[in-house]
Amino acid sequence: MAEPSSNPLRQPLPDGVVPESAVARTEKRWVITMVTMLAIMMLVIVATGLADALHPASNVEVVDPRTLHLAGEFVESNLGTAIEPDGSATVRLVAVQYDFVPNCVQVPVNTPVKFRLTSADVVHGFLLPDTNVNTMVVPGFVAEVRTRFAQTGEYEMPCHEFCGLGHHAMWTRVRVVPVAQFPTEAPQQRTSCAEQ
């Protein structure tokens, strides 16, 4: 046997009983580690949420998924990009097995954009790579995401919630075009690049 160590954990235990001081110290160390980890994780969530606008939609809006096509905000003729009086863009989309409608979205660059989505059947997902846009599209609820595109280009927009046998084919495009190229239209008109 070696010399008795000064570390209480290395001391031979009397009949299997751990000294209480050793237990308390170890537990304290573990608690500090855990609380620090938890605090760091919460800090990361809050910091990215505030800095990159990466947070879930802050409002709950309900809608009947079975009658979307008959009346209300998500009728076929109202889908696509609308330019609001203040110059911002509102994009309305319906996610349905197995497509987004319209299946090509056109938005102006450097303009506040508000996506409003809902699902007509099951849970879908909506994700634009390299942006803060990432949300679930749940039937019965409207998912609202705000963003702003700094560069022109085309984003591929996959459904990232498994939604059925055709899930792998469910993706579409968001085309960010210069504001000058963006058609200036009456407030009641909707545009998309789906027909092209």
Add this chain to the structure above:
Amino acid sequence: MAREQGPFKTDNPWPRIGWWSVAGLLAAGAVLGFVVLGGEQQNGPRLGTWTAICRALGIASDTGPATAPQPPLQTPTRIAWTAATLARIAGGDVKHGEFVALNCAACHGEQGVSQSGLFPTLAGMDAGIIYKQLDDFRAGKRSWGAMNAIATALSDQDAADVAAYFAGRVNGLAPILGENFHGGRTLREADVATRLAFAGDPARGIPPCAACHGPSASKPGAPSLKGQRPEYIERQLAAFAQGIRQNDINRQMRTVAMQLTPDEMHAIAVYYGSGAAPAELAGR
């Protein structure tokens, strides 16, 4: 000496510390989630504390989309698959439907098994689909000269009855959930029709036909295709692609058909229609 164990013992400080930590964590989470993050909106001013909390709970919503001006309303159909609609369809009377169906036999064949490529086989088609198409013809949402007039002459109950009658006929379309999904049919499938029917073409955003039209999966409004007249299938695909037919809810068929080439439409039609009775090729 061992301490007294248990979550509510007061002589031991650790349970108390534990409870307070959990309570503190919940409180901090609520403040961060509801107020700090919940009040933050991109491209807009910060929300007030109570507005943020109420919006997050769904008590209040300051977005009023219904009142915003909209383009002229355009709907693909009058039908929605609500419980009321399904109940009306389920209430179809087969006996009376058989009587109504006497009007259909001239075009749609004996007992709804079509002998012409111009007209679809109705035998075995889901009652909801027949009912919806009749309503679309009546409302002018789908156009086919004779059918618009015939559907207008039918009452809502007649439509449900005749739909129930045809849904119960055999020797027509294969049951939509009749066979299991065939494994091994992948994107590497050489036959274009089998590939599109069972794997789709993800690069062009084309889901597999089978994901809605069966076998093994179904969707309200999507008819069984196995056994349908191939000429009819091909013409409907072309009509959806060109926007001549627009009565599909949420553009489901128009979006897919737009991506298909004429050759692919033909291949799919032949594949699904291979079980149909010999055609007179009248509709090509």
